Amino acid sequence: MAKSVLTGDLDHVCLKCLKPRLAQAPRHKTLKSAEDIIVERNAACGAGAYVPFPVSRSVGAAALACDHVLDWANGVNNDRFRSRTVDNAKAYNIADSSPSDRLTVPPAGSLTLEWQPQRYVLIHPHCMQAMSAYTQRQERDREAGGIFLGSYRGAHIEIRAITHPLRQDRRERHLFDRSDPGHQAAAKTAWAKSGETTTFTGEWHTHPENNPFPSSRDLQTWKGLIANTTDPLVFIILGWSSNWYGVGYRRRVYSAKPI
Incomplete structure (x- = not known):
């Protein structure tokens, strides 16, 4: 071709x-x-x-x-x-077009974040709904979390799925440790089924507070993840009244704002 x-x-x-x-x-x-x-x-x-x-x-x-x-x-x-296409038996036919470098038209209810000028994160609505269900409203509720599965589209990130807390994760009132191997297995499965386009794009967890902010433990964990990739990673903390959004890239964690 x-x-x-x-x-x-x-x-x-x-x-x-x-x-x-x-x-x-x-x-x-x-x-x-x-x-x-x-x-x-x-x-x-x-x-x-x-x-x-x-x-x-x-x-x-x-x-x-x-x-x-x-x-x-x-x-x-x-x-x-x-x-x-020269050999139709071996290669796909791709229609001529003028593709945009922007994210695809977002589904209704999607959340769009901007973390650097003209650099965006698109989060599909069902992902936000699924995470919000774990907000710690009661004293007995423990922190929850998981990973993001999505794609890198030029300078942008599109998140289309999340993982939920799993049995081997460590969950306490003020702690979530993503230790169940099922999260990594989900990422590998998504990678294979998507033709190597859907991958790990970050992680999320909850905090038992109105307006959450990253703890020293959160920042330490994220810096470890950032050090192992050259791609930006999305981090979200969900609280009672608001959420904290950020993107880690090249040893730094940037705050992201909804637009």
Whole structure:
């Protein structure tokens, strides 16, 4: 498959938006699940690994890019992302379009947070409803928590699912320790079922107070999580009257605000 993307417009995708992380799948899945990429090496000349393809593939890609540039020069800017499938048996057909780098249109009732200028977190409404059910209203209620499952969309984060407190988690009135391996198992399952696009994007827990704020233990735990990834992670603490929202990124925890 050959692909061409016309960049330079802040409202549309760039190459990074189409594949936010090198180790993960692109926004538009290319190969069908049963197909593998053939990688070869030329031991005779000491060349590194490469993917073999005929000259016609290079010519086809160059022609696609030339047509794209000519259309742009003539003022035709529809379909900023274009692709041409060479082998329909092995690759998907991707419709030409002008995808935005913004988050998808949020479902009604979604919560949108801004933690840096033009960097957003979208949380689907059923996630907020599920977390709110664990708010500690009674003296006997213990802290609850879980993880977020979602996707990175360019500079933004979309949270579509959470995990709930599990049996082996440590839950006390003023403590939640996410120790049940079921949380990690849920993340691995979501990763596999989504074609490696849905992943761990942060965690949540409750506090028995009106207006919660991260404790020293919370900050220490989060810094440990941030140190193990290059991606931003979302942190939420739910209280009686309000919630605290934040995003951890590059050794810092930023406060996030609903918009």
